[in-house]
Amino acid sequence: MKCTQIKNKLSDYLTGDINETARTDIQEHVTQCDACREELENLSAIWTKLGVLQEEQPSKELRSRFYETLEIYKNTQEQETVKDRMGSQMDSWFHRLVPQRPVVQFSFALLFLVVGLAAGLFIRGNWQRNAEIAQLRQEVGQIRQITAASLLGQETLKEQLGETGQNLQVAVPDRQTLLDFLGQTGSSSTVDTRLLALDILFPSSSETKQEYLKTLSEQSYPLTEIAKALASNIGRF
Amino acid sequence: MNPVDKATDNDLMILVRDGRVEKMAVLFERHHVMLFNFFLRLTGNRNISEDLVQDVFVRMLKYRSTYQGQNKFMLWIFRIARNAHIDFLRKKKNEVSMDEHWYEEPSSDPLPLEKTEKAQDAMRLNQALAKLPVKKREVLLLSRFQNMKQKEIAELLGCRTEAVKAMIHRAVKDLGKAYFELSGGVTS
Numbered sequence: 001m002k003c004t005q006i007k008n009k010l011s012d013y014l015t016g017d018i019n020e021t022a023r024t025d026i027q028e029h030v031t032q033c034d035a036c037r038e039e040l041e042n043l044s045a046i047w048t049k050l051g052v053l054q055e056e057q058p059s060k061e062l063r064s065r066f067y068e069t070l071e072i073y074k075n076t077q078e079q080e081t082v083k084d085r086m087g088s089q090m091d092s093w094f095h096r097l098v099p100q101r102p103v104v105q106f107s108f109a110l111l112f113l114v115v116g117l118a119a120g121l122f123i124r125g126n127w128q129r130n131a132e133i134a135q136l137r138q139e140v141g142q143i144r145q146i147t148a149a150s151l152l153g154q155e156t157l158k159e160q161l162g163e164t165g166q167n168l169q170v171a172v173p174d175r176q177t178l179l180d181f182l183g184q185t186g187s188s189s190t191v192d193t194r195l196l197a198l199d200i201l202f203p204s205s206s207e208t209k210q211e212y213l214k215t216l217s218e219q220s221y222p223l224t225e226i227a228k229a230l231a232s233n234i235g236r237f
Numbered sequence: 238m239n240p241v242d243k244a245t246d247n248d249l250m251i252l253v254r255d256g257r258v259e260k261m262a263v264l265f266e267r268h269h270v271m272l273f274n275f276f277l278r279l280t281g282n283r284n285i286s287e288d289l290v291q292d293v294f295v296r297m298l299k300y301r302s303t304y305q306g307q308n309k310f311m312l313w314i315f316r317i318a319r320n321a322h323i324d325f326l327r328k329k330k331n332e333v334s335m336d337e338h339w340y341e342e343p344s345s346d347p348l349p350l351e352k353t354e355k356a357q358d359a360m361r362l363n364q365a366l367a368k369l370p371v372k373k374r375e376v377l378l379l380s381r382f383q384n385m386k387q388k389e390i391a392e393l394l395g396c397r398t399e400a401v402k403a404m405i406h407r408a409v410k411d412l413g414k415a416y417f418e419l420s421g422g423v424t425s
Contacts, residue, residue: 011405015380017387043406045414050381052358058273062287066265066294073298074258 003029006036013040014047245311253297254423256260261301265294272318278378279322281367292321315379315393325418326371365415373408 030037274288
């Protein structure tokens with residue numbers, strides 16, 4: 001056996017991890033090879049010398065620290081076991097609640113879906129209706145406010161016609177009075193005012209009425225048209 | 238004697254894995270001194286070695302569910318021990334240099350008369366061990382003191398058996414040289 005092969009087996013020889021044949025081969029080789037014998041002797045010497053390193057004992061604190069840690073670990077484990085047990089019980093209850101057959105599971109799922117959809121539609125319909133009613137109420141309120149504001153800002157017919165109009169109702173007016181009245185009411189922006197003036201002027205001369213009717217000619221309001229037609233017809237009579 | 242005390246390490250660890258964590262106490266009593274000495278020869282420091290032993294048993298509890306059985310308890314415990322040591326080295330990397338400061342230096346005072354030649358040898362050997370690189374030291378200690386087969390060490394280190402054989406050879410050779418130097422060139 002060559003030196004390189006022997007050297008490769010020296011660790012086996014030292015550790016005892018070697019069969020008898022290989023051990024004999026090494027022992028025979030070193031009797032003839034000084035270099036290999038010297039190396040084996042040196043290695044064996046230090047290997048044997050390591051035996052003087054005797055086993056030492058750790059301090060007592062190591063043991064107490066370990067048992068303390070073990071106790072804490074056991075307590076933690078017990079707590080986790082209780083939690084796991086509770087969790088598994090919950091799972092078990094849930095498992096019992098849920099039907100096992102897929103057909104029944106599907107039926108339940110479908111039923112819940114339909115009920116959910118119906119509830120959703122019902123809630124949504126109510127909500128929309130309520131919203132519409134609220135909007136209408138708001139609009140009505142706004143109209144009322146506008147009307148009230150309009151009525152507050154509008155002069156009464158009597159006020160618009162003034163004293164002349166009141167006098168015309170109780171006595172036959174002269175021509176100048178009629179012309180004044182015509183000037184006063186003919187330019188009124190309110191159709192109703194002019195219609196009332198026309199009514200007051202009904203007993204007046206045909207010429208006065210025609211003058212006044214001209215002021216109404218620009219109106220497209222339906223009542224004005226009716227009033228013009230009536231005034232014209234009455235004039236013919 | 239409690240039947241549990243007769244159980245093998247493998248059986249006990251399976252019990253621990255399956256929830257009977259109190260059985261870890263038996264494993265502690267069986268192996269904590271062996272682990273302490275492994276770390277003591279590896280680090281040269283008693284306090285650090287005790288911390289590492291504690292760390293190993295905590296890790297055994299933490300990772301108990303990963304224990305596979307298959308009668309490889311010693312391999313498993315030393316894998317955990319190596320990882321604990323590697324993590325320790327990583328943490329301390331920038332704090333102190335192991336070879337310079339970790340080893341409990343011998344007193345510079347003259348040795349007392351009662352200190353035998355054996356004790357001096359032990360001190361020199363510890364100092365010589367500290368001069369070896371960590372991996373060589375590990376392999377040598379596992380082989381010499383833990384009686385692990387070269388094949389098991391290879392499995393533990395994740396390398397080929399031939400590599401472990403070569404490493405043991407070189408480690409013993411280097412240790413001899415360091416010891417010779419520390420002895421002042423005088424072999425005993």
